[in-house]
Amino acid sequence: MPSANGLMRLSFVTAAVFAAGIGVLMTASKLVPAETVRSAVIGQIRGGTGLEPVIRGDVTVSLFPTAMVTFTDVVMGGPGGNDAALSAERLTAKLALLPLLVGNVQPADMSLTRPRITVRLEPDGRSNWSNLMATLARTLKPGPSQSEFSFSEVRMSGGTIAIVEPSRSVSEELTNVELSFAWPSISRSFGASGSFVWRGQAFDASANAADLLAALTGDRSGLKVRLAGAPFKIGFEGSISQRPNLKLEGTLSADGRSLREAMRWAGREAPPGSGLGPFSLKAQAALNAGSWALSGVNLDLDGNTAEGVLALATEPRVTVKGTLAAEQLDLTPYVSSLEILRAGERDWNRSTIAVEGLNDLDIDLRLSAARVAISTAKLGRTAIATNLRDGRLTVAIGEAQAFGGSLRGTVTLAKARGGASVKSQLQFDNVDLESCLGELFGLRRVEGKGSLTLTAEGSGESVHAIMQTLNGAAGLTARQGAITGFNVEQLLKRLEQRPLSIAGDFRRGRTPFEQFKVTMKIADGIATMEDVKLDGGTIRLAVAGTASIPMRDLDLKGTAALVNAPADANPVFELPFVVQGRWDDPIMLPDAQSLIRRSGAAAPLLDAVRDRRALDAARNAIDRLSRDGMAPASASSVPVAPPPAAPAAATGARQ
Numbered sequence: 001m002p003s004a005n006g007l008m009r010l011s012f013v014t015a016a017v018f019a020a021g022i023g024v025l026m027t028a029s030k031l032v033p034a035e036t037v038r039s040a041v042i043g044q045i046r047g048g049t050g051l052e053p054v055i056r057g058d059v060t061v062s063l064f065p066t067a068m069v070t071f072t073d074v075v076m077g078g079p080g081g082n083d084a085a086l087s088a089e090r091l092t093a094k095l096a097l098l099p100l101l102v103g104n105v106q107p108a109d110m111s112l113t114r115p116r117i118t119v120r121l122e123p124d125g126r127s128n129w130s131n132l133m134a135t136l137a138r139t140l141k142p143g144p145s146q147s148e149f150s151f152s153e154v155r156m157s158g159g160t161i162a163i164v165e166p167s168r169s170v171s172e173e174l175t176n177v178e179l180s181f182a183w184p185s186i187s188r189s190f191g192a193s194g195s196f197v198w199r200g201q202a203f204d205a206s207a208n209a210a211d212l213l214a215a216l217t218g219d220r221s222g223l224k225v226r227l228a229g230a231p232f233k234i235g236f237e238g239s240i241s242q243r244p245n246l247k248l249e250g251t252l253s254a255d256g257r258s259l260r261e262a263m264r265w266a267g268r269e270a271p272p273g274s275g276l277g278p279f280s281l282k283a284q285a286a287l288n289a290g291s292w293a294l295s296g297v298n299l300d301l302d303g304n305t306a307e308g309v310l311a312l313a314t315e316p317r318v319t320v321k322g323t324l325a326a327e328q329l330d331l332t333p334y335v336s337s338l339e340i341l342r343a344g345e346r347d348w349n350r351s352t353i354a355v356e357g358l359n360d361l362d363i364d365l366r367l368s369a370a371r372v373a374i375s376t377a378k379l380g381r382t383a384i385a386t387n388l389r390d391g392r393l394t395v396a397i398g399e400a401q402a403f404g405g406s407l408r409g410t411v412t413l414a415k416a417r418g419g420a421s422v423k424s425q426l427q428f429d430n431v432d433l434e435s436c437l438g439e440l441f442g443l444r445r446v447e448g449k450g451s452l453t454l455t456a457e458g459s460g461e462s463v464h465a466i467m468q469t470l471n472g473a474a475g476l477t478a479r480q481g482a483i484t485g486f487n488v489e490q491l492l493k494r495l496e497q498r499p500l501s502i503a504g505d506f507r508r509g510r511t512p513f514e515q516f517k518v519t520m521k522i523a524d525g526i527a528t529m530e531d532v533k534l535d536g537g538t539i540r541l542a543v544a545g546t547a548s549i550p551m552r553d554l555d556l557k558g559t560a561a562l563v564n565a566p567a568d569a570n571p572v573f574e575l576p577f578v579v580q581g582r583w584d585d586p587i588m589l590p591d592a593q594s595l596i597r598r599s600g601a602a603a604p605l606l607d608a609v610r611d612r613r614a615l616d617a618a619r620n621a622i623d624r625l626s627r628d629g630m631a632p633a634s635a636s637s638v639p640v641a642p643p644p645a646a647p648a649a650a651t652g653a654r655q
Helices: 004-031 034-049 097-101 130-140 212-217 259-265 332-338 433-441 463-468 488-497 592-598 603-610 612-628
Strands: 053-055 059-062 068-076 086-095 107-120 153-165 170-182 190-198 201-209 221-229 233-241 247-256 279-288 291-301 304-313 319-330 362-374 377-389 392-402 405-416 419-432 446-460 471-484 510-523 526-535 539-548 553-562 573-582 585-590
Touching (some): 034 068, 034 130, 332 362, 419 433, 419 463, 446 510
Antiparallel strands (some): 053 068, 068 086, 247 279, 392 405, 471 510, 539 553
8 A cells, every 4th residue: 555655746747737737738729829720620621631721710729628629600611601512601620739749739539519411413424513522532542742631520410411413403401500620630531420310311321441542543442321211211232433434233121111101201192092002122232233133132112022133224214124023912002092892892993093003113123923812812923024114004914814714904004194094904714703793893794704895085084984984895705603692593484384473582592694794885974785695504684785884783684584505596484684773682583464464364455455346355264263262462463453353264365
């Protein structure tokens, strides 16, 4: 343990050294004139940046307790204001202490308070900071001509950075800039980190160049960049070079909570739909001649994961090209604005179709997936080519496993006067008709396998409006299926034996068929049946008429025939009928006059209605119907008053 006297001697020594240091500093402050310090610092800035500092305010030199020089209202690289390359309310330079003791002024670091930096880009790629870059390169280059530049760190506080390119009307501004640059006074590496506000969003940023001299002279240098904010996070790690043009190569990563919000932040209108939410991207990237080439892409968007290659260009328009493959895709969010049917499938969707976002970018993308979901429809292996150019979106389906069969065709969406224009050419082969027609049109009355062709186009602000202007053609061929909701064979056999026995509900059951064919033309939303035939073995149907596509209702007339065998040319029994009402719940009514005429008891009644001279015969028919108890129960049957009592009639007449 040191003695008390030893501690006292140590304290006196320490105090003496401290006092000597203070004395040296105070002496140095007297020996080094303020003008010398001022001139030395300005010379350092001029020599290191190539910019001439103009001091329009006061200059303060302080050597104790901290050696520093402060300039107010500083302008460099211009006349001042927003045209200057750099202006600041205050520039403070700290001085290296030991060199100062021997009369050598060496600034150690520099800080800028509320600076404004303006970067003006020219069409040839140069800027008002090009001279600075060239001067820095000369400063950092080893050799006897190397300029003196002793700043090791530069800090910005409360600053603004403006980037303008008049030739392209580009103007960006970063505010609340807090940055720190690690100047390579010893090492050749360069680092920068800090924060700023860009388009109303706060970002944290960092950058590191492995060899600043190589980067400034255009040679290859390692580069790391990180940018993180609410709209997105971006990272790049690789290399940079500028000979003969700017080139970046390395690993690129990006992610964010919403691609749609990121596009809005960037001033881009997102394509229609409710998708473009959470996203992430990782790829090997190469920037050359202003275009990005991405290989080994791993893309995740709205829970869909795909791999492939992409190319991105920003001139003259933002353009995305590429090929992606996925195991499973859910495309429901991207077609939500084109949802055909409203909930419940009782009417066409009346929501406005959004097409504004089709004009801000071009897309040429090829997608393939093992499984695809579109709303409630499930597709198997699918290959799609999507092309968006000049506001016109075309989706070409090379081939898709759909509804138990295959699907090919194209669908085009574009902006039109008063809304959107839609064109489609679709071919469904060997599909399950119940699920296919149900998903497309909400029509679930046809069972079996078949093929469907649809060529149509229309325009309007909603799906309902488009259906009112729809033009085109459609065809359906089916085999080994059935029409549900009617049992035509059972009904015909019953009416053949008893023509007026239509009491009860015949709107149920099913009518099997061997073949079913439909061809129609569509004009202004009205589908005209050109050829509708059904062959069900012992049943034949032929139908004509129209269907209103906007109202989703039918107005059809036809003839149902009952034959003994499929090859029979002459039917055993024929019955005209009408089909009316909604697609999803139509009403089929047999022709009443035909039934009455086939009834031996009711035929005189029909004649009586037409000829009053046959009144007696009609009354006789009424008596016979009443006595046999076969009066029609349906409200649609011919109404008669209760007849008086009559003698028994012969029982041999047909009913």
